[in-house]
Amino acid sequence: MAAPDTQLMLSVGLIEKDINGDTLWVWCYPSVSPELRDVLLNKCCLTHGNQGLNTFVFSQFCRTWYYISTVEVQQPTALTKVTHFSIAVTAKDFNPEKYAAFSRVLCRMYMKHGSPVKMMEGYIAVLTKGICLSDENGSFVIKDYDVRKAYLAGSVKDVVAQFGMETIILYTAVMLKKRIVVHHPRVEALLEFTRALPALTWHRKDWSIVHPYVSLTDCELENLKTCTGYIAGFVDPEVSNRSDLFDVFINLPDREIIVCQAAKEAMAMGKVHRDVGLVIVQSAGDTERTEAQVIKDISVKTREILASLASLAEECENSKITLESLKQCHFPPATENFLFHLAAAEQLLKI
Template sequence: MSKSRLDTLPSAGLWGPASARRWHRPSSMVPSNLTILGFCDAGNKKKTHFSQTHFPPVTAGEQAGGPQRRKPQGAGGRERSVNGGGAGPAGRSGAVRVERGRAGGRWRSEDGRAGGAAAAGRGADREHLSTIEKDTNGDALWVWCYPSVTAELRTLLLRKCCLTDENKLLHTFVFGQYKRSWFYITTVEVQDSPALKKVTHFSIVLMAKDFNPEKYAAFTRILCRIYLKHGSPVKMMESYIAVLTKGICQSEENGSFLSKDFDARKAYLAGSIKDIVSQFGMETIILYTALMLKKRIVVYHPRIEAIQEFTRTLPALVWHRQDWSILHSYVHLNEEELEALKACTGYIAGFTDSEVSSRSDLYDVYVNLADSEITVSPVVKEAMTMGKLHKEIGQLIVQSAEDPDKSDSQVIKDISLKTKEILATLASLTEVSDGNEKPTLNAEALKQKRFPPATENFLFHLAAAEQMLKI
């Protein structure tokens, strides 16, 4: 099969200059009493080793918001974590400040929460901003975040960040989803920054509820420029809060970001259906069928950039749903991540670990993007049986994608129109009964149509995927 441009072209657009799109978050989500005070300036101080052992699991007392003191752990001197439980407005979440003194000294993490249970209700893990540094000793340091996050999420984001020891390559921008929250990580190399003399690289981590890589790539690039200049989260937080409350941050030196310039639909259309069809040809119908039936798709490629460009495009094959929550573009073979993934009904999951091919419990369809191979699991072969209808759809997809005069959005429209025809046929075979508002498939009507066996089988399983079967 022909080789996709995903393997030959740089990831332009996402990693290049930002094109205008939309970002919006209601100002009501920001605490009215928020003040940006008391952040620790990382400056030029030498950092002590900051390993995962510094963050043991959160205790029940801490979750309740009460004061907690931990005994020193790990090597390299004393350390203390304090969750302030003093009086204050319920639900207020403070930034985590990490003080890093001389080697062998201590660090202190202060969480200015009051009323921890109420704070947790704000979904602190769903929207936050963090900074991770790699120093001249090669240590990855979680230096700052707002608001506080759980130990589980810290571990996850350090694993996704390319600054940890097991990751050797620098990934400029990565994104993914974990438990209905999206993470976006921009990483830069530090060169000639007086404010970050002991830092070689750093990552800005931003978590949000919506899928829009271009939006967050543009915003985190601006935050990176600010951090490079000041080496402190204070100025960075000013821009972050400005965007959350006013929808804009402006700076002649660092660039401007305007929320209304970003649109979610443009993010949905940013990938290239033509590239996918160019690589897989008629086998694209397998991907289409799997998505229509809400099956589990696993994609492997050693390059995370290739995975993300490919997987983010797949939901467009079922445009009538416009559901990108099925996308998990960056997953590790980690127990917690896999358990969260398995909790999803159907998904598209990207892996850079080739061992995923042996994990048949994770997929119904396996895509080896590097070798342009698609494998259907024996478990779903009956539901995925191909027939005349599938051939017609496959030919339509290929012909539309190969038309040089058609854009990717036009190809998506052609596929969507065919999908609507299929759904209209299915709707004509349904009935409303037993007082149910939603119509269900009439099995007898389906049989009376005398469709080819593969078509009848597909429509039946499609009805199941659309929750149109009587239970």
């Protein structure tokens, strides 16, 4: 019987660049939608001219995660008319390391045999048995890739090293489910940074908010706008002018965080933010502490805030907080404001 996580895979596709410089969608099993196929072609880097090779990228579109590995063909091989190819795996789950390892095995299979048949056999083996064994092309065992490891693979310590006390702005934005846009010209930097941010709100364990690599195309932006809150990465600097897309804008190369005028009230900082910010900076700055320990330290502080919010809700009608009930507690204005918006994000607010 197949393990449940084998049912998370949706498809495998093949994109080739031939000796004439043409890039084509060559093969897919079982299928992807025309819209997703266009996104995969755009993201595989073979259509980007001479901008360099992104060996592995991942993101999501319409709630489907995609993972693309791209390789340059090394002759001699059966692929005599192909210079590069990309393997695109789509799935329901966020687990970059798992699908990077699997797609590497598929790439070696295709490089050796020059036919999608062996790839399809490997894909079906993983789909049905959770394992793909090959002495010559490497092995892949799906149960080796725990999703918790994928969640912990992003580095909160690196985020704090870049932004210091300003990390509290990012923490607040994620807690309040704001729209966060990150710009960096290098895809790899976007992938690393965006995947780390949901760990600031570990109690949710929600990586569905991450869209690490988005283009300024109509279909991708329409998809993004259907999400209430997100963390989206863009390589195109033009995104800085698209204030309709974000509440918080992060210019990674310049280590700059900009809060939109419309979001400034909800994002106003007070004592509670300062307290959390100190915990984040002190924990992340401790070289003895692991990523998991840093995340736990932040999570403990978060749970204290959420416990206070829950106890307030218990005293209210239908266990839902109102602005009036918050005002009766005589919190400082910034704290009251934060708790009000947090109650909305945690679905504890009476509407």
